[in-house]
Amino acid sequence: MSSENGASRAEGDGGAEGAPPEQLALIRESVRKAKTPRAKPRTWRGAALAKELPVARVLVDKGVLHLDRYFDYAVPEELDAQAQPGVRVRVRFGAGRHRVREGRREGGGLIDGFLVERRAESDYTGPLAALAQVVSPEPVLSEELLSLTRAVADRYAGSLADVLQLAVPPRSARAEQRPSPAPLPPPKPPEPASWGRYEHGGAFLDALASGGSPRAVWNALPGPLWSEELALAVAATLASGRGALVVVPDGRAAARVDAALTALLGTGRHALLTAEAGPEKRYAQWLAVRRGSVRAVVGTRAAMFAPVQNLGLVAIWDDGDDSHSEQHAPQPHARDVLLLRAALDKCAFLLGGFACTVEAAQLVESGWARPLVAGREQVRRAAPLVRTVGDDDLARDEAARAARLPTLAWQTAREGLRHGPVLVQVPRRGYAPRMACAQCRAPARCRHCSGSLQGQDAGVLRCHWCGREESAWHCPECGGFRLRAQVVGARRTAEELGRAFPAVPVRTSGREHVLDTVPGTPALVVSTPGAEPVAEGGYAAALLLDGWAMLVRPDLRAGEDALRRWIAAGALVRPQSEGGTVVVVAEPTLRPVQALVRWDPVGHAVRELAERAELGFPPVSxxxxxxxxxxxxxxxxxxxxxxxxxxxxxxxxxxxxxxxxxxxxxxxxxxxxxxxxxxxxxxxxxxxxxxxxxxxxxxxxxxxxxxxxxxxxxxxxxx
Structure with a gap:
């Protein structure tokens, strides 16, 4: 057995013309083919070898960097027909792997791998060990997927085996035995419909339907039509005879796009790849995509590697969501993986969301992508009215000092409840995560380690650093003994609102129990960021509480994330013309708050990008x-x-x-x-x-x- 330095790759830049310089350099480096001299052919002692191409180049499933290369094995004659490029195999790997006696290899355990290539000769000068088993004759690793995963591994300084674990789902024998249906003929190009609200929206769909590869950063208008607009983009791509891939942050968003595609195109034209489907069903859907039976995919993060045939469009929704960042090594981000796919496959690219990240703004500023936005008059007609409550207002507000709901927010909620549900967004889950002195507002800290004290459900104070309970706290600043919640969680907020509006039902949505939808009848819906349910007909109003807690995080993206979460909640509210109102409790002079008032996430991202360029922060560096x-x-x-x-x-x-x-x-x-x-x-x-x-x-x-x-x-x- 031997090793080779790196993967076998196709020459060229993968069709990255027009890409940003950083992206172009990465693609060229990732797809450069290594040229190595050929050695004389060898045989495997003790058994007959395949007559043609008797050497198998295998990537072993070892996610360690010093083994991130291919290993050569001999192909026995009995495995010749099944041992084709792309199949899963098992090989001997470990101690004693170079010793061969009487046709049998000593030592080493069996390990999984992928057969990458069949060759006539090997570069290794000694005897080769043989393939132990072909696990399945199903070729799951295509050349396109291998090139993509190698590019991702190179970009993130990771191993190819680790990336392939993310890209290729675990095998299910029953799923492989099921025949895949025949692919349906391409549908007719769709009408622009709501895409007509955007400048150049109709032209974007026309380009997809005619086989073009436009690249756009899409700032979606508030409201529920975003999933239908994504479905129209997929339908236009399918009409050109090509495939499409859409990646969304969670299963709820995937279900909305799935429903929109089904309503537009019927069943059988797309696959839904989410963890909720279960391993066997998900693998069956993945196989249907790889075999070309299904040309469109909608899914969560793992779907970024879906092997769509003749890829014509890659799209990502809400790229600022943390769910798009993979937690397993080498931790790739779905946006960057789709950028690589757009360059390698020369396909269209669509990055969409209610908000705008600095990475999206950089794609537009570099000229690699074009903006896809609506005019200001269209934005004003679609967005709700946004009002602010700052520190000065809270200081003069008796109601805000006695409770945490300012008068303006209380009045807005009362008026909104006359016409429909009201959304209340709080930045914490649970009961009362942090406490402060009720008199001077000084944070309540542990006497032992100075960690913040948290209120528990049973009324016990506990330090969130050392875990000690505190039963006799008093304020070291003013000597007070009374505490109040500094940042109140969702459950405590629901209790307070239930007392303030005793005749109104209160629903909560958070990590433990996330609601997908709520009726359009009057109710208070208390939610943590990202768990907001969709209301039938839209919310009559929304209250964004404790905005400062989202802005004071010691993180480079604190302002961007706060604005993204606020706009996502505000996008669920009815337009201003229908009485929709949003109240945000945060300092009105801060940049993210001003961007929310103007409903201008693109302008906020452009200014953030300019500041990061001056300071040398990512994504500029x-x-x-x-x-x-x-x-x-x-x-x-x-x-x-x-x-x-x-x-x-x-x-x-x-x-x-x-x-x-x-x-x-x-x-x-x-x-x-x-x-x-x-x-x-x-x-x-x-x-x-x-x-x-x-x-x-x-x-x-x-x-x-x-x-x-x-x-x-x-x-x-x-x-």
Whole structure:
């Protein structure tokens, strides 16, 4: 058995003409073919080999960087017919793998892998071990999918095997045995319908239907029509005889697009790929897509790798949602994977949402994509009226000092309840996560570790850092003994609103129980961000409480995320012409609040992008996070050969995860102290940075025995 340096790839830039320089450099590097000299053919002792192409090049399912290459195996004659490129195989791998005696290979355990290529010769000079088994004759790894996963692995400094685990679902034998239906003929091009509300919306659909590959960043108008508009884009692509892929953040959004496609095109033309379907059904749907029986896919994050035949359109909805970022190594983001697919397959690209991320703004500013927006008059007709309550207003508001619902919000809710349901968005789930002095508003902190005190359901105060209970708290600033909730959770808010509006039903939607829809009858719907249900006919009003809590997070994206969540909630409210009103409790002079009042997420993203360009922050620059114990991080940074224009920031200590909270990506395990360093490079050097970090990490793993170091490319939480 032998190894080869890297994958076999097609030459060229993958059709990335017009892509941003960073994207173009990555594609060219990812698809460059390695040229290696051919050696003399060998045989496998003790058994007959396949007469033609007796060497199988296999990618073993080992997600470690120093084994991120192909290994050569001999193809026995009895496996010749089944051992075709793309199938799953099992091979011997491990200790003693180079020793062959009397036709049998000694040592090593069986491990899964993918047969990548059949060759006439191997570059290895010794005897080859044989393929142990062809798991299934179903070719699940195509050349296109292999090129894409290799490009993703290179971009994120990860291993190809790890990316393939994300791209190819686990096998189900029963699903493979089911015959796939014959593909349906292309539908007729759809009418523009609601796309006519956007400047160049009809032209975008026409380009898709005629076989073109437009690239657009779409700022969707508020309201429920976004799923129907995505379905129209898919239908236009199918009319050209090509396939389409839509990635959405969660199962609720996938169900809405699925329903819109079914209503528009009927059944049998698209597949729904979500975790809710179960492994067997999802694999059966995936196989129907790979076999070409289904030309369109709608799904959540994992669907970004769906093997759509003759891909004509990739689309992503709400790219700022955290759900689009994969938590398993190498943690790719769905937006970046679809950008790679658009360049490799020369297909159309559509990034849509009610809000606008700085990454989307950069695609437009670079000229790689065109804006797809509505005129200001159309925006005013579709958006609700937005009103603000700032700190000065709260200070003068007796009702706000006694309770946490300002007078304006209370009046808006009362008026809205006369006409329909009212949405109340709170930034926390649960009861009363943080407490403060009722007299001076100073945060209530633990006497032992200074962590924030939280109110529990039974009225007990507990520190969210050390977990100690506090039974005799008093304020060190003013000496007061009374507490109030500083940030009140969804359940406590529902209780308070139930007392304020005793005759109105109160519903809650959050992590434990997420509502999909609510009736259009008067009710108060209390929800955490991202869990807002859709109301029949739209909400009459929405209250966005504790806005400051979303803005004060020590994160680069705090303002962008707050605006995205506010606009997503406001988009569920009826237009201003129908009385729809949104009240946001946040300082009116802050940029995200002003963008919400004007309903101008694109302008906010453009200004954020300009500021990040001045400061050298992503996405203008590329960044990598290196975390581990202080000694391990220092050793790693000393060994890596970074690009000349790289800048190392830190290392700095990583705050531990508070007890009872889920461990954040990149956070140290309980009881360990980690440092984190950020490595920043300017545009054009991202591929070189990823390659350098991957090489250093592979060398470190090959040596073994050292403490682990975690490398993340473009982390979302750089602080």
């Amino acid at each position: 590329r960044m990598a996070a290196v975390s581990g114990t202080p000694a391990a991080v220092a050793e790693f940074l000393a060994s890596v050969e970074l690009p000349p224009d790289a800048e190392v920031l830190g290392p700095v200590p990583i705050p531990p995860t508070p007890p009872g909270r889920p461990r954040r990506p990149g956070a140290p395990p309980p009881g360990e102290h980690w440092d984190r360093a950020l490595v920043r490079v300017p545009p054009g050097s991202g591929a070189a940075l990823a390659a350098a970090l991957k090489t250093a990490q592979a060398a470190r793993m090959a040596r073994g025995g050292g403490e682990a170091v975690r490398v993340r490319i473009d982390p979302a939480d750089i602080g």
